[in-house]
Amino acid sequence: MLFYFGIQLLSEERKTSWFYSDIESQLISYEQEIQLGDLIAEHLIENNKQKVIQNKFIDSVVWAVSSHLQKQIELSEYDYEILVLDSPQTNAFTIPGGRIYVFKGLLEFCDSAEQLAAVLAHEMGHIEKRHTVSKLVKEFGIKIIFSLLGGDTLLLGELWETVLSSNFDRSQEKEADQFALKLLEEAQISPTAIASFFRKLNRENLDYNEKMELLMTHPHNNSRIKSSLEYKTQEGFKPQLINIDWNLVKKAL
Numbered sequence: 001m002l003f004y005f006g007i008q009l010l011s012e013e014r015k016t017s018w019f020y021s022d023i024e025s026q027l028i029s030y031e032q033e034i035q036l037g038d039l040i041a042e043h044l045i046e047n048n049k050q051k052v053i054q055n056k057f058i059d060s061v062v063w064a065v066s067s068h069l070q071k072q073i074e075l076s077e078y079d080y081e082i083l084v085l086d087s088p089q090t091n092a093f094t095i096p097g098g099r100i101y102v103f104k105g106l107l108e109f110c111d112s113a114e115q116l117a118a119v120l121a122h123e124m125g126h127i128e129k130r131h132t133v134s135k136l137v138k139e140f141g142i143k144i145i146f147s148l149l150g151g152d153t154l155l156l157g158e159l160w161e162t163v164l165s166s167n168f169d170r171s172q173e174k175e176a177d178q179f180a181l182k183l184l185e186e187a188q189i190s191p192t193a194i195a196s197f198f199r200k201l202n203r204e205n206l207d208y209n210e211k212m213e214l215l216m217t218h219p220h221n222n223s224r225i226k227s228s229l230e231y232k233t234q235e236g237f238k239p240q241l242i243n244i245d246w247n248l249v250k251k252a253l
Contacts, residue, residue: 027142030077033133035149037097040163043156044095051086053104057252058084061244062102065117068242069124072186078127082120090201092119094126095163096133108253111200113242118184118193125179131172136162177224181231190239195228 028036044050066082078098088105095101100123102116110116126132137145139162144155168176181191198221 027137028133028145032149033130034078034097036133036136036145037095037099039148039153039156040095040160041097041099043153043160044101050101053084053086055084055252058107058249061113061249062107062116064244065113065242066100066120068189069117069121069183069187072183073124073128076128080124080127092123093164094123094132096136098127100124100127104253108250109200109204110197110246112193112196112246113244114189114193115197115200117187117189117242118180118197121180121183121187122176122194124183125176126168126172128179129172129175131168131176132163134172135168177227181228185231185233185237188238188240189242191231191233192228195225198225198228
């Protein structure tokens with residue numbers, strides 16, 4: 001009983017790191033992860049699996065929002081690359097090596113730069129905690145991953161499908177949310193932006209899609225909203241709005 005109550009006194013971040021560490025990701029070095037990401041990205045774009053939007057204004061908006069967050073991540077192993085894909089889906093996903101792909105439909109769905117920042121912060125959590133690598137090792141095994149890195153690309157298509165359609169587990173989603181809340185605060189963005197985003201998902205009945213990681217109920221949307229609203233910021237915290245006219249963004253899409 002003493003152990004149980006002692007555990008309850010730990011922060012959510014500490015409990016998550018103790019009980020849900022991803023040992024699979026430790027089997028692959030950062031250099032190998034980046035190489036794997038290069039292979040998946042090449043398959044994704046060069047084989048026309050997805051089309052990247054060529055729009056300098058949209059690129060500059062996404063860069064401005066993401067760089068606002070990246071500045072707060074100390075000693076990251078990744079050079080982030082964030083691209084917008086020409087798809088109406090309200091979704092975003094990561095591949096190994098620091099790459100985030102945002103669907104055009106997500107930008108259209110967001111009402112503000114802060115909502116986009118909330119989504120990107122969550123995806124950065126998956127990257128920094130190496131959840132994508134862990135997921136692929138669990139799905140395919142370390143031998144297949146190493147064979148891909150060695151030049152055997154027969155399973156690359158299947159690997160790509162897994163990246164896009166297979167969801168993270170509940171503990172990983174929770175860890176990414178916790179990372180996002182802290183990152184938003186450090187970037188002077190209100191952590192309630194997460195609640196704002198998921199409330200809109202609920203209103204528009206977009207709270208569940210088994211093939212979209214962002215829309216999975218792990219944890220349930222209402223739980224994520226509650227965590228966002230109850231997150232305790234540091235004393236004296238004053239959020240600052242990102243100076244981007246989101247109506248102009250939607251018109252440019």
